[in-house]
Amino acid sequence: MSTQTPMPSPMRTKHWSLDVDLYEEGDVTKSRVILSAGDRTLEGRGASRRNPHDESVAEIGDEYAAGRALIELGEQLLRAGSVDAAAHSDGRFG
Secondary structure, three states: OOOOOOOOOOOOOOOOEEEEEEEEEEEEEEEEEEEEOOOOEEEEEEEEOOOOOOOOOHHHHHHHHHHHHHHHHHHHHHHHHHHHHHHHHOOOOO
16 A cells, blocks of 8 residues: 655745834934735834933944834734634634
């Protein structure tokens, strides 16, 4: 008796776009990230404030503000995935 190896399903490719906008005003940097994923758009926001005693290095504020916005966006994606999984499963999902 021979066993057949199942044929792999064709790979699907999706493209999501992420835009990161940074706004600087004095010692404050704000960031907005927008994820366009098919028919869904999510937005995250973050900010950073330079300590007045620290050296002024714009990239550091950019990194903190963008990182915080991306964390917020990631949390939204995880919540959306949990809601979608609960709506389409028997309650067991990853």
